[in-house]
Amino acid sequence: MGIASGGYNFELAALSKKATRGKSNSDTFVYVGTNGGVVDPAGAADALLAYYRATQVNLIPFLQVDGEHINEKHALVTASINRTKLDPVSFNTTGASTHLNQSLLTRGVYAAPGKVAPNYRGAIGVSDSGVAGVDVTVPAFEFSVRKKFEFVSTSYLLAMVAMTGRVNSSPWSIFAPGEALFLGGEGGEDDQNWVDVTYHFAARPNETNLTIGNIAGVP
Numbered sequence: 001m002g003i004a005s006g007g008y009n010f011e012l013a014a015l016s017k018k019a020t021r022g023k024s025n026s027d028t029f030v031y032v033g034t035n036g037g038v039v040d041p042a043g044a045a046d047a048l049l050a051y052y053r054a055t056q057v058n059l060i061p062f063l064q065v066d067g068e069h070i071n072e073k074h075a076l077v078t079a080s081i082n083r084t085k086l087d088p089v090s091f092n093t094t095g096a097s098t099h100l101n102q103s104l105l106t107r108g109v110y111a112a113p114g115k116v117a118p119n120y121r122g123a124i125g126v127s128d129s130g131v132a133g134v135d136v137t138v139p140a141f142e143f144s145v146r147k148k149f150e151f152v153s154t155s156y157l158l159a160m161v162a163m164t165g166r167v168n169s170s171p172w173s174i175f176a177p178g179e180a181l182f183l184g185g186e187g188g189e190d191d192q193n194w195v196d197v198t199y200h201f202a203a204r205p206n207e208t209n210l211t212i213g214n215i216a217g218v219p
Contacts, residue, residue: 005054006047008033010077026082033067033075041067044075052079061148061194091143100124101133141203152187152195160185179203 003010016030033044045067052063059081067077103122111117118126125132164184170177180203187197 003031003048003051005051006043008035008039008044008047008075010044010048010051013076024082026080028081029079031077031079032070033077034073038072039069039075041069041075041077043067044077048077048079060150091141093139093141097135098138099133099135101131139204143201143203145199145201147197147199148190149195149197152197175203176206179206 010031010033013030013032016028018026018028020026031048033039033048035044045065048067049063049065052065053060056063062081062083064080064082065077066080067075070076101124103124106122109117109119120126123131124134163182166182167178168175168180172180180201183200183202185197185199187195190196
């Protein structure tokens with residue numbers, strides 16, 4: 001594969017592709033760079049890095065480029081793409097508490113002798129003053145995802161603010177539409193000036209075909 005960038009031409013060295021898989025995944029590509037004259041390994045590395053930045057934006061946080069001399073007119077430039085599995089960095093499945101005013105299923109209605117049992121149509125804790133309901137523990141999945149970026153724009157941060165408190169409108173990861181709630185994110189620059197962002201989510205399975213009172217088929 002030939003690449004032209006920054007006054008240099010790069011050819012992929014024969015049998016140079018390497019890959020490792022595990023907790024950290026890496027792909028390595030070794031190129032021979034020429035510019036028609038005396039090569040500068042640092043200049044060749046900058047030229048290949050510029051090519052990747054222009055054509056492989058999603059790889060920038062994982063990319064490292066190194067250059068060294070082969071001889072006066074040839075440089076050996078190595079592009080390493082290193083990814084560490086980051087999803088999720090933390091999780092919690094202890095459940096969440098929710099307040100129910102309506103039962104999901106009425107198992108039976110029983111009246112005192114000589115009395116007629118009132119039909120509250122699934123309402124819980126009915127009294128003269130209203131419906132008290134009950135707090136129950138329901139399945140819930142809270143997790144955080146961590147990503148690194150070369151930079152984060154102000155518009156991206158404002159988009160994160162706008163998305164906080166919203167659920168996914170289309171399938172995402174293992175979740176159906178409406179199951180994953182974005183709780184917001186936090187981050188800052190690390191020692192290498194990369195922007196480290198942690199995104200927080202909560203997820204619950206959708207409940208469908210509910211019956212509330214006389215209303216059936218509630219999505």
